[in-house]
Amino acid sequence: MAKRKKTSTTTAAPVQTPCTQCPLRKLATFRDFTAEELEFMRTFKSGELGLEQGNTIFVEGTNSPHLYTVLSGWAFKYKVLDNGRRQVLNFALPGDLIGLQASIFDSIGHSIEALSDVVLCVFPRDKLWTLFEKHTGLAFDVTWLAAREESILGEYLTSVGQRSATERLAFILLHLFERAQQSGLVRGSATQFPFTQEHLADAIGFSLVHTNKTLKQLRKTGTFKWTGSTFEMVDRKKLVEIAGYVSAGGARRPIL
Amino acid sequence: MAKRKKTSTTTAAPVQTPCTQCPLRKLATFRDFTAEELEFMRTFKSGELGLEQGNTIFVEGTNSPHLYTVLSGWAFKYKVLDNGRRQVLNFALPGDLIGLQASIFDSIGHSIEALSDVVLCVFPRDKLWTLFEKHTGLAFDVTWLAAREESILGEYLTSVGQRSATERLAFILLHLFERAQQSGLVRGSATQFPFTQEHLADAIGFSLVHTNKTLKQLRKTGTFKWTGSTFEMVDRKKLVEIAGYVSAGGARRPIL
């Protein structure tokens, strides 16, 4: 990685999208809530937080009175070592839970930054216990999401530990496209990718230069088009072959 | 990695260590149970499973009617790619939960194998829902364990993605020693390490040869002694410096 920029903080509004009209719940990937659950979520959600691209949402090692979900936009989780190198652990898309570690442990193990402008739903950490106590289904969802995070990290780790440059890059592109699909961000076969090559490089464990050269090779396969911030999947099947295997991914049953 | 061996299966006894006398609960790293929780665990636990070293406990992509915790011995979680390469994701020590993904999703994302002879506590998957419904504290524990797994994987990923060979090796040795301590396996400053250099190599993402050469260098620092299966920590502080940073780790509140 290289030098990091700092951007101006832009917080935002207190009340807006009622859970009853949450746009995400319409998506096929999300399970239905019962009336009771929906009512609880309405009271659980304490507000919304809007942040501009580049803002830090969590800092590794700190705590927070809040728990968030992503309502719109992208974020990414990362760690920075003493030597300045950065590892991107995972990305957070609409419907994803953010900051669970901070709520469950005394501190969170990674930093989180807004990759694009984002809107987060805010939940008070205090009430997480109530959720577990009174709403078994939602408690199970939280555990589901934690287990899913574990699952994704396992795939990333396997990728970084055992795959070639081309495979890794193909894998992460497939993975990100798939997650964009699950969050309803793909129209036709294209979506917006709000990250730079450097983000990708830090996620797959290569230098920016090598990532760029590998990307050049990969473009020649004609399996996708990626210009500016628009990514278009052209031949998914072939890209899967290049990556070497298909990720599970699967449906989800989130908290919202 | 290289060729893998297959060993004879050896299952075992139905009833043995009552939860009320679980040896692990005495350890400082484990929280106390309430009387109700202890009583529930007693009924939740349906038996024990003894397996010899080398046996497979879970196969990636499959399901299981059971959920396990490790009562004694070591296991490891891994993925194998089409090209035959293996990534070790994490290790499981006494007190660790095994197979949660299989209980929560339709299938588990990694295989698990006994690193030494192990004894597992067996829990029926069916009753996991009851646990969530009736015992908020235990449900929280399960989520805690899932989040901890995520945390560890994040550290491994960062290590594999961003650290040098020496740092990675120092890190994994420190990490494993610390986990052995938390599980009460360290006497004085020494413990048994039931894995081979190949296991380590597959965990840190290097070839066996390079891991061996790096280990040779690292031995020269005199920070530890590792002969046969006995690992002795000599200068932890110095080893931490070599690794480049200290992992969180911390206490735990597990289910047993």
Add this chain to the structure above:
DNA sequence: CGTTACCTTGAATCTCCTCAATACACGTGG
């Protein structure tokens, strides 16, 4: 138009991998 962020490319160097061979401990069968 000058600055900034990001992308692209070439060249030299170094890290890590593969291949290959040897060594040692242990268990088995003759």
Add this chain to the structure above:
DNA sequence: CCACGTGTATTGAGGAGATTCAAGGTAACG
């Protein structure tokens, strides 16, 4: 008791793959 097979550890040599350094190039923004 020794020959042999197997699993693990060790070491050297040569080459593939990644890194770093260094320079442009381009598009967006004020």
